Amino acid sequence: MPIFKAGFSGHAVKFSPFFETRLVVASAQNFGIIGNGRIQVIDIDPATGSIVELCAFDTADGVYDCAWSEAHESLLVSAVADGHVKLWDTALPPNSNPVCSFKEHGREVHSADWNPVRRDSFLTSSWDDTIKLWAVDRPASIRTFREHTYCVYTAAWSPRHADVFASASGDCTVRVWDVREPTSKLTLSAHDLEILSCDWNKYDQCCLATASIDKSIGIWDIRNTRMPMNRLEGHSFAVRKIKFSPHRPNVLVSCSYDMTVCMWDYQAEDSLLARYDHHTEFVGGIDMSVLVEGMLASTGWDELVYVWQHGTDPRA
Amino acid sequence: MAGSPLPKKPWEQSGASSGAMPFNPPSNGSTSEIVEASGTARPGEVVSGTEGNAVVNRNPIGRPVPSRPWSSNYGNTPGGYGSSMNYNGVGYGSGMYGSSYGGYSGQMGGGMYGNTMYRGGGYGGAYGGAGMYGGGGMYGGGYGASPYGGGYGMQMGMGMGMGMGGGPGSQDPNSPFGGPASPPGFWMSLMRVMHGVVDFFGRIAFLIDQNTFAFHAFMSALLQLFDRSGMLYGELARFALRMLGIRTKPRKGLQQEGPGGFQGPAGPLAIEGPKADGGAWDGVWGGGVGNGM
Numbered sequence: 001m002p003i004f005k006a007g008f009s010g011h012a013v014k015f016s017p018f019f020e021t022r023l024v025v026a027s028a029q030n031f032g033i034i035g036n037g038r039i040q041v042i043d044i045d046p047a048t049g050s051i052v053e054l055c056a057f058d059t060a061d062g063v064y065d066c067a068w069s070e071a072h073e074s075l076l077v078s079a080v081a082d083g084h085v086k087l088w089d090t091a092l093p094p095n096s097n098p099v100c101s102f103k104e105h106g107r108e109v110h111s112a113d114w115n116p117v118r119r120d121s122f123l124t125s126s127w128d129d130t131i132k133l134w135a136v137d138r139p140a141s142i143r144t145f146r147e148h149t150y151c152v153y154t155a156a157w158s159p160r161h162a163d164v165f166a167s168a169s170g171d172c173t174v175r176v177w178d179v180r181e182p183t184s185k186l187t188l189s190a191h192d193l194e195i196l197s198c199d200w201n202k203y204d205q206c207c208l209a210t211a212s213i214d215k216s217i218g219i220w221d222i223r224n225t226r227m228p229m230n231r232l233e234g235h236s237f238a239v240r241k242i243k244f245s246p247h248r249p250n251v252l253v254s255c256s257y258d259m260t261v262c263m264w265d266y267q268a269e270d271s272l273l274a275r276y277d278h279h280t281e282f283v284g285g286i287d288m289s290v291l292v293e294g295m296l297a298s299t300g301w302d303e304l305v306y307v308w309q310h311g312t313d314p315r316a
Numbered sequence: 317m318a319g320s321p322l323p324k325k326p327w328e329q330s331g332a333s334s335g336a337m338p339f340n341p342p343s344n345g346s347t348s349e350i351v352e353a354s355g356t357a358r359p360g361e362v363v364s365g366t367e368g369n370a371v372v373n374r375n376p377i378g379r380p381v382p383s384r385p386w387s388s389n390y391g392n393t394p395g396g397y398g399s400s401m402n403y404n405g406v407g408y409g410s411g412m413y414g415s416s417y418g419g420y421s422g423q424m425g426g427g428m429y430g431n432t433m434y435r436g437g438g439y440g441g442a443y444g445g446a447g448m449y450g451g452g453g454m455y456g457g458g459y460g461a462s463p464y465g466g467g468y469g470m471q472m473g474m475g476m477g478m479g480m481g482g483g484p485g486s487q488d489p490n491s492p493f494g495g496p497a498s499p500p501g502f503w504m505s506l507m508r509v510m511h512g513v514v515d516f517f518g519r520i521a522f523l524i525d526q527n528t529f530a531f532h533a534f535m536s537a538l539l540q541l542f543d544r545s546g547m548l549y550g551e552l553a554r555f556a557l558r559m560l561g562i563r564t565k566p567r568k569g570l571q572q573e574g575p576g577g578f579q580g581p582a583g584p585l586a587i588e589g590p591k592a593d594g595g596a597w598d599g600v601w602g603g604g605v606g607n608g609m
Contacts, residue, residue, distance in 0.1 A: 018320055073320050106363040116325065121347035128363045135348040140360030142351045159327060162342040163350065178339055179347065180354035185339065202327035205337045223338060247326050291323060 002307055003315070004051040008038050010299025012065045012285035017116075018073040020291045021046060022054070025305050026078060028062025037063035039078050041090045044307060051307065055090055057097050067112040070119040071136070075099075077122050079109035085124050085134065104132060104141050111154045117162035125152035131167050133179055145177055147184050154197045154241075160205040168198040174210050176222055188225050190218050197241045203249035209266075211239035217254055219266045230266045234275075241286050247293040255283035261298050263310065278306055278314040 008027035016022035021044040029035030037059040042051050061082035069075035074091040078098075087100035106128035114122040121135040121142070131145040131152055150170035158164040164185075166176045174195055176186035191212035201207035207229070210218045217232040217239055237257035245251035250267040261276040261283055281301035289295035294310040308314040343350045351357045 017322055017325075070322060073322075104360065104362045115347065117342070118347050119322070126363070130363050132361075133347070133351065135346065137346065138348050138359065142348050142357050142359055144358060144361040144363065146363075159325070161337060161339060162347075164337075164339050179351050180340070180343065180356065182356050202325070203330060290325060293326075 002044055002049055002051040004042055004053075004305040004307075006038070006040060006299065006303045006305055008036075008062075009281070009301035009303055010284050010305060011063065013297045013299040013305055014066060014068055014076075014285075014287050015289040015291070015295070015297060016068050016073070017070055017290055018068075019043075020289065020295075023287075023297055023305070023307065024066050024068060024076055025299055026063040026066040026285070027299070027303070028064065028081065031301055032062040032064060032081060035062060037061055037080060039063055039066055039076070039088060041076075042305065051305070055094065057088055057094055059084075059086065064108065065111045067114045067122060069122075069136075070114045070116050077112045077114065077124075077134075079112040079124055079126075081108040083107055083109060083126065083128075085109055085112070085132075087136075102134070102140065104144075105130070107151075110151065111156075113154075113156050113165070115157045115162065116159050117157070123155040123157065123165055125155040125167055127151040129169075131155045131165075131177075143179065145184070147175060148173070150194070153195070154199075156199050158200050158205060159202045160200075166198050166200065166208055168195040168210060170194040172212075174198050174208065174220075176208075186222055186225065188220060188222070190220060190228070191216070196238060199242050199244050199252070201244050201249060202246055209242050209244060209252055211242040211254055213238040215239065215256075217242060217252075217264065217266075230271070232264050232266060232271050234262060234264075234272050235260070240282070240284065243286055243288055245288055246290045247288075253286050253288060253296065255286040255298060255300075257282050259283060259300070261286055261296070263296075274310065276314055279304070 004025070006025050006027045008029050009031045010025055010027045011032055012026040014024050016024070023042050023044075025040045025042060026037070027040070028037045038056055039059070040056045041054040043054050044051055059078070059080050061080050061084075063078050063080055065079040067077050069077070074089050076088050076090065078086050078088065080086060083103055083105040085102040085105065086098040088097050089099045092099065105124065105126040108127040109124050110127060111125045112122060120137065121133060123131055123133055125131045129146060129148045129150060129152060131148075132141040133143040133145070134141050145167070148167065148169040148171050152167050152169045154168040156166050156168075158166070163179045164176065165179070166174055168174050172189060172191055172193060172195060174188040174190045175184040176188070177184045188208075188210070190210040191214050193213040195210050195212045197211040199209050201209070206222050208220045208222055210220065212218070215233065215235045215237060217235075218228040219230040219232070220228050232254075235254065235256040235258050239254050239256045242252060242254045245253070250265050251263065251273070252266065253261060253263045255261045259277060259279050259282060261279070262272060263274040263276075264271050265273050276298070279298065279300040279302055283298055283300040285297075285299045287297045289297070295307070296310055296314075297305065297307045298314070299305045306314040308316075343353075345353075348357075
């Protein structure tokens with residue numbers, strides 16, 4: 001399957017919810033520590049199978065995450081390391097982009113997630129310990145959620161409830177929020193070390209997965225916060241990102257600082273389904289296609305983007 | 317709004333999910349209206365970057381650490397005068413290091429003169445003060461000397477570096493918490509360059525010293541090993557020969573006085589000098605011709 005050279009170290013890759021062959025890659029120079037960033041929209045040519053770049057936008061600072069709009073096929077939001085949240089329209093030429101730029105976060109913005117249910121709003125989480133809720137019909141953020149006491153690495157909407165989302169933070173907790181409530185609904189002390197990512201099960205609205213620096217993945221039922229339903233061990237370094245499959249209820253993929261991408265079935269006895277070690281550096285981003293079952297994409301600090309079908313060799 | 321309709325999500329086609337969720341059912345309407353109706357909306361709230369740092373002490377080691385080069389202290393704080401952390405004893409203040417003009421050399425000044433190079437309280441203090449001056453000039457002389465020269469020195473077990481801080485520090489024309497520093501003068505720059513040179517060669521000398529020592533230790537260990545292995549070989553050989561019935565020359569024959577052989581240290585050592593010649597030392601080195609001992 002095709003390989004794309006991003007040029008910068010990749011931090012996130014996302015499949016478009018509208019087009020099977022389209023992806024966006026968020027990358028940053030010098031591993032995201034200092035330097036510029038880039039957002040690249042890439043397309044898999046169905047005839048040749050190779051990846052071509054549709055358009056690219058440069059930013060003044062590294063881009064840590066990006067998310068496609070669920071409402072508009074060419075719109076995407078990016079989380080920039082200088083605290084900016086920028087909206088881009090891939091149908092417009094680079095000189096009329098970004099279409100919006102918000103500077104409300106005080107530090108690096110680390111994640112962006114578009115509401116898949118109501119589709120008019122998105123979340124950003126930042127190292128300034130807050131999460132912000134934005135809507136496309138408002139010129140500024142609607143709300144700021146501050147309860148975490150350390151960097152918030154991920155905020156993820158519930159795929160089944162339009163008002164609920166979860167946030168994973170370096171203060172070793174995951175909080176579950178309702179945007180209508182003044183405080184968080186739930187605090188989950190999920191790991192002993194920093195939690196880098198969380199994601200919801202698409203088929204069970206109470207099931208949440210957390211990924212932590214302690215190398216493990218926790219599977220939680222939010223009605224029982226005392227102990228996890230399951231704990232997946234197998235990565236040898238911190239788990240950077242985690243994503244539930246859009247097609248199968250108990251399958252999730254994770255990527256880690258041990259340079260591998262793993263696919264898990266958390267209900268199976270032998271939970272590790274596959275391990276891909278095609279990256280030669282830290283893996284920064286992982287995604288599963290909503291439109292094509294089993295289609296995976298990953299990007300890492302080796303500046304490469306891989307798109308492959310589960311079960312095949314990404315390098316082939 | 318969208319040019320093409322969004323394909324349905326696979327999980328939306330599968331129907332209801334298992335289990336009741338402990339949340340109120342989703343509201344109807346747009347997100348912004350729902351949030352505004354709930355009374356929790358606070359539009360456009362700007363989060364300042366340093367706020368979170370100052371309020372929460374999230375530092376597990378309990379002392380200020382150098383700010384990371386990518387942290388946003390750069391330029392956020394006028395004149396590089398960071399947070400109150402700079403007062404916390406050891407001068408590795410968070411805002412200071414890297415964010416202010418000359419801060420790095422200031423830290424070097426305090427550290428190096430305080431412990432390796434001169435070790436004297438006077439110099440330690442003075443150049444600690446100088447570094448501080450370069451590092452932002454925020455403090456007056458005395459205070460400026462203490463975090464770097466004193467604090468760091470004491471941390472290294474020197475306990476020095478307080479006294480002379482007033483020297484270069486007093487060149488600082490600003491009041492203790494005044495505006496930004498004036499640029500360093502010629503002597504200051506020269507001293508800093510000299511310090512860099514001395515520091516560099518000090519490090520080189522240290523490396524050479526350490527390497528020489530390591531090489532020496534390695535070589536002596538190697539020689540010792542050879543020596544011991546030679547002895548082992550000899551013992552083994554003798555043992556093997558004895559097993560074969562071949563008698564080897566007894567070893568103590570070496571200690572007997574053979575004809576023309578070497579006289580072992582059987583008798584008293586000649587340290588007292590020959591007593592035969594009237595107890596004098598005269599014949600020891602040159603005169604002992606024909607003297608057996």
